[in-house]
């Protein structure tokens with residue numbers, strides 16, 4: 083049986099406010115225990131456990147699957163807690179997960195029910211945040227939301243929580259009467275962090291020319307449990323005590339900042355080495371002349387390094403009230419004598435930093451020790467070799483720790499002179515380890531430890547969001563969020579400010595090009611968090627904003643306002659909204675997309691606002707226009723007239739990777755690709771205007787394209803070609819055709835999807851994230867009009883007949899799994915769902931590359947009457963490990979145009 087180790091009366095959930103008192107009481111009495119609010123002192127609601135009378139009516143609790151990080155193997159409760167809860171009459175659902183470190187069968191043995199659907203639960207507990215699209219409206223959730231410092235990346239989650247009227251219990255806000263957190267993984271972060279940094283030191287020493295006993299210590303997750311790790315650390319310690327550390331590195335000193343669980347966990351592991359703890363003032367001495375058969379440790383509390391700027395004194399009461407009046411002497415008094423810093427302090431804005439970038443520059447100057455240096459036995463380049471920043475507050479107490487490292491890639495080097503971070507343990511700089519999910523490396527012990535702390539409080543959760551608005555106590559998050567954004571925009575100072583919207587297939591080269599100029603400050607905003615992080619992570623001076631520009635128009639306006647130029651690489655349907663914001667704030671805009679009627683309508687307002695808006699600045703449209711105009715202008719110079727213009731372009735997989743029924747893989751917006759098959763088209767052929775209606779007829783106007791006989795290509799018309807006669811100045815042409823290229827077979831296969839109603843952009847509420855999940859088989863039955871329970875062969879037969887017995891089309895439908903039991907991804911429309919599904923099925927694999935093929939044919943009549951055909955070909959391959967051909971040919975023209983607008987605003 084679990085023991086309740088804390089008094090409930092002492093527990094306070096700081097985050098609650100009395101305005102929502104009744105909702106909380108109703109929540110708590112509806113499921114768990116009887117709680118009674120007994121005091122409303124200082125604006126907080128303090129709960130006392132009135133009596134431990136458990137309700138006998140079965141209440142349902144769910145442990146959700148962790149799905150945001152591949153390394154997340156923890157759970158909030160272990161089987162022993164589940165056992166206790168089930169014995170108390172709870173029904174405990176456990177979402178299946180092969181990734182969880184504690185096996186499902188142990189939860190089952192404890193009485194848990196393994197079940198995917200957890201919508202029945204009144205409280206859903208997890209460790210980390212769920213993805214926004216998995217939130218269930220109006221539920222009570224407990225997890226680490228990482229929103230209380232208005233963390234940019236999690237603001238869309240908070241918005242979604244409020245929108246869906248979810249009540250959030252945030253573990254970070256569960257505190258006791260002294261304000262101390264009561265549930266945390268801290269100790270295990272400390273333990274894992276210490277193991278990792280000893281491993282990192284082994285690698286770093288080796289890179290500096292020293293084999294050390296640390297080489298035999300692995301990363302924390304390589305050990306089955308912490309006892310195994312302790313054994314490895316002890317073995318290393320034994321070798322140190324035998325005097326096997328190279329003498330030229332001198333005595334090693336480890337400094338632990340903070341006195342909480344993190345620091346204690348790290349010290350616990352450190353104790354397995356032959357260590358001696360000294361007072362901070364003794365550090366200087368032992369770092370010079372200490373015993374090489376030991377390692378030295380110092381635990382640093384606030385009073386050791388914080389001083390009031392005015393008088394050099396430390397007053398703890400005053401410090402709590404006015405941390406901004408204090409500074410840290412860590413940089414001068416401690417850091418010069420520290421080999422490895424283990425940082426475990428909680429940092430908040432206005433509290434003094436331990437180390438700034440300038441401090442690091444000073445600390446990286448060589449020190450000369452008494453031992454002397456020879457080629458085979460070099461001295462260390464400087465004393466401070468490594469920092470394990472367990473607090474992992476980016477830009478926090480260690481100012482230059484601007485990006486957390488990961489379990490996969492745990493170390494980086496900070497070179498203070500260059501102010502760059504590189505992913506290696508070699509070269510000059512300080513070795514940094516700043517993983518922010520350390521306890522996930524020791525998941526079983528971390529789960530049991532956390533569960534022990536959470537269990538007694540499971541009913542009393544800190545509410546920070548309730549009923550669709552931030553509770554009064556948490557309104558500060560909104561303010562903090564706004565001030566952070568303002569600060570970010572100020573940080574850009576005199577820079578030319580560019581807002582890049584979208585982080586998709588073609589955004590990479592845009593960012594790469596613009597960041598070449600250090601006078602350009604860039605913000606990237608996108609709704610896809612991981613994609614956004616992936617895109618921006620290698621640029622330290624780029625600000626990323628995770629947001630939905632459609633749902634959060636206000637934020638979009640405020641962002642646009644703070645920039646001089648917007649580049650929209652969003653789906654083209656979003657451009658008119660962006661353009662309106664640009665008009666309102668008089669900010670220039672560049673897109674790679676077609677000038678649609680909706681954009682054209684804004685022309686007058688654009689002119690009235692005096693801004694520049696450039697469209698069609700990619701590949702097709704984009705480079706095709708430029709190549710055509712170069713040729714047309716030259717022809718006109720010699721008096722020739724253009725009699726025909728045909729331009730075909732295809733973004734394709736390279737031939738060796740065209741290995742699927744569609745012979746196609748996505749290199750740009752999948753939904754855009756699919757929708758293009760149902761566009762209408764208009765073109766001029768030998769003086770006759772041909773109109774093709776929308777809805778798929780395009781795919782019947784396919785012609786073989788054999789200008790490169792080695793490639794088996796087909797082509798179909800693309801949108802309205804005739805509208806280019808005037809801007810190109812080729813009204814003389816009798817043929818004007820722009821088209822799309824694909825490998826032969828594509829159009830026929832796509833035709834099947836059109837027949838089945840899969841390329842339908844209309845809203846389809848059954849696929850929304852709040853509707854019950856559907857399988858492809860169920861959806862297909864609905865589309866065909868048969869019962870969802872129909873057997874596979876019945877559905878297949880019905881589909882076959884809808885496809886007019888086309889075996890090739892049926893084969894593609896089956897190959898994509900559209901008759902099977904895979905879930906249909908949540909989306910606004912059927913084509914949206916198909917795009918997401920196909921994106922997964924038709925990606926470029928590792929080592930595969932794309933290709934773009936463009937052919938322009940321009941027929942000229944010379945003044946002599948002589949006819950000439952000019953051919954302009956463009957073939958580009960993607961880089962195996964770099965940018966795709968599509969990204970390069972769209973992104974660079976867009977970026978170059980953007981730069982021209984920035985540099986010479988009235989050039990266009």
Ligand SMILES: NC(=O)c1ccc[n+]([C@@H]2O[C@H](COP(=O)([O-])OP(=O)(O)OC[C@H]3O[C@@H](n4cnc5c(N)ncnc54)[C@H](O)[C@@H]3O)[C@@H](O)[C@H]2O)c1
Pocket residue numbers: 583584585586587588589607608609610613629630631632633650651652653654674675676698699700701702703704749750751752754968972
């Ligand atoms: N001219 C050309 O040759 C050419 C070629 C390719 C793409 N394009 C156009 O360029 C644009 C970008 O193409 P891509 O292939 O990178 O597209 P993509 O679909 O890969 O990327 C779209 C991006 O927009 C973001 N996004 C979508 N909806 C959002 C919302 N509501 N709020 C915030 N972010 C949102 C997505 O997260 C994603 O990062 C598209 O308009 C596309 O049609 C033009």
Ligand SMILES: N[C@@H](CCCCN[C@@H](CCC(=O)O)C(=O)O)C(=O)O
Pocket residue numbers: 653654674675676677701702703731732733734750754758800821822823
């Ligand atoms: N036509 C080619 C190349 C397409 C490049 C993408 N162009 C988009 C532009 C859409 C927009 O943003 O307006 C298109 O739809 O053709 C092919 O399809 O392979």
